[in-house]
Amino acid sequence: MNNSFILRGGIAFSNGKNNIITYSKGYVVCVDGVCKGAFADLPDMYKGLRVYDYGNNLIIPGMSDLHVHAPQYTFRGIGMDEELLEWLSRYTFPEEAKYANLDYAIKAYTYFTEDLRRCFTTRAVVFATLHNEATIELMNQLEKTGVITYVGKVNMDRNGGENLQEASAEQSLKDTVAWLDAIAGKYKNTMPILTPRFIPSCSDELMRGIGKLSKERGIPIQSHLSENKSEIAWVQELVPESTCYANAYEMFDTMGSKELPTIMAHCVYSDRLEMQILKKHGAYIAHCADSNMNLTSGIAPIKKFLDAGVNIGLGTDVAAGSSMNMLKTMLISLQASKMYYRLVDTSVKPLTFEEMFYLATEGGGSYFGKVGTFKDGYDFDAVVIDDSKMFSMRDMSVRERIERMCYNDADVSIRDKFVKGKKIFSAII
Ligand code: GUN
Ligand code: FE
Numbered sequence: 001m002n003n004s005f006i007l008r009g010g011i012a013f014s015n016g017k018n019n020i021i022t023y024s025k026g027y028v029v030c031v032d033g034v035c036k037g038a039f040a041d042l043p044d045m046y047k048g049l050r051v052y053d054y055g056n057n058l059i060i061p062g063m064s065d066l067h068v069h070a071p072q073y074t075f076r077g078i079g080m081d082e083e084l085l086e087w088l089s090r091y092t093f094p095e096e097a098k099y100a101n102l103d104y105a106i107k108a109y110t111y112f113t114e115d116l117r118r119c120f121t122t123r124a125v126v127f128a129t130l131h132n133e134a135t136i137e138l139m140n141q142l143e144k145t146g147v148i149t150y151v152g153k154v155n156m157d158r159n160g161g162e163n164l165q166e167a168s169a170e171q172s173l174k175d176t177v178a179w180l181d182a183i184a185g186k187y188k189n190t191m192p193i194l195t196p197r198f199i200p201s202c203s204d205e206l207m208r209g210i211g212k213l214s215k216e217r218g219i220p221i222q223s224h225l226s227e228n229k230s231e232i233a234w235v236q237e238l239v240p241e242s243t244c245y246a247n248a249y250e251m252f253d254t255m256g257s258k259e260l261p262t263i264m265a266h267c268v269y270s271d272r273l274e275m276q277i278l279k280k281h282g283a284y285i286a287h288c289a290d291s292n293m294n295l296t297s298g299i300a301p302i303k304k305f306l307d308a309g310v311n312i313g314l315g316t317d318v319a320a321g322s323s324m325n326m327l328k329t330m331l332i333s334l335q336a337s338k339m340y341y342r343l344v345d346t347s348v349k350p351l352t353f354e355e356m357f358y359l360a361t362e363g364g365g366s367y368f369g370k371v372g373t374f375k376d377g378y379d380f381d382a383v384v385i386d387d388s389k390m391f392s393m394r395d396m397s398v399r400e401r402i403e404r405m406c407y408n409d410a411d412v413s414i415r416d417k418f419v420k421g422k423k424i425f426s427a428i429i
Pocket of ligand 2: 067224317
């Protein structure tokens, strides 16, 4: 299979946040890794290209996971009776400390990278740990999967306990520069992202240093924002001059810009002021509903943010989120928005399926450029899905089938997955 071809099947993709275009037996064209559009009838100019006919399978754009912690993958699903701060100190920090041992990291990251290759995700933004060697190992492994990623060596110089804390702001910044230098020019699909864990983990001096480094090197930033009430109160104590949590990031010049947007996970408690700060900087919200349920954090009013024009994608946030399956994340996000409407604020309508499909594909994909839909000029990222086990007594439309796929993820399987026109996973081999 070269990098120019046509896939045939039941096609669905977003055209803006309120519209899904479908073709029951359509064509999606890839030329040199770039999508040339999807069509009900194949235009004459593409008739010379090889057609791969997937029969009744579904073909959708690849999904973007904007927030996932690779070192937490192997302990997902335990310790879930705790809330954020207790969960971090009892389970997460002790686990991440083990990545000081490279042999441990090599093995554990194999489980993460192999499962990432096999899931609906074609793009991901990943937290590693504070350890340089282990982070480079993770990047080496990710590069081989063909999934396109941003990866962050984590910065944390306070409140990590004895085993998961850098000696000083200076040391943390020095290690970050050494990590960036070590991987410069090494990868095609794997890019660095600066990763101050969250304000409680990073001194003012460290935060300022990260802001400066981001500007100097043109490298984006990811972090956590307004996830949990105790966390927010703690940030107010740590940075008393700030008007809100997002303003604390702003003060340290880490909120980014439209050209180099910061990704902030959660934003469960972001109010109007915080929403305005996010929008002003062109920041992305990584909405992590599975995590927010598991750690009893709350429900982010995503519909409000979306209507206000804030950039948003979905994050699985493993291991606070218990799976890398984006269909599951979509479903929980839908259910959460319905309960927010019913129980919290009836002026905030539930997210529609159209909006959720958009967030999982084009919404998050836009962080990576022209990614996440089958419009002309977008990178050709696609997932071919077999939903033949989802029995029905009548013919379902493609729109009905993708909604059912999301509500019943256990009944569908991935047949092939493409990134920029390259097949990176096939169920057959
Ligand atoms: N805030 C700071 N670190 C973390 C983490 O590892 N997971 C989550 N969910 N929130 C965080
Ligand atoms: Fe997280």
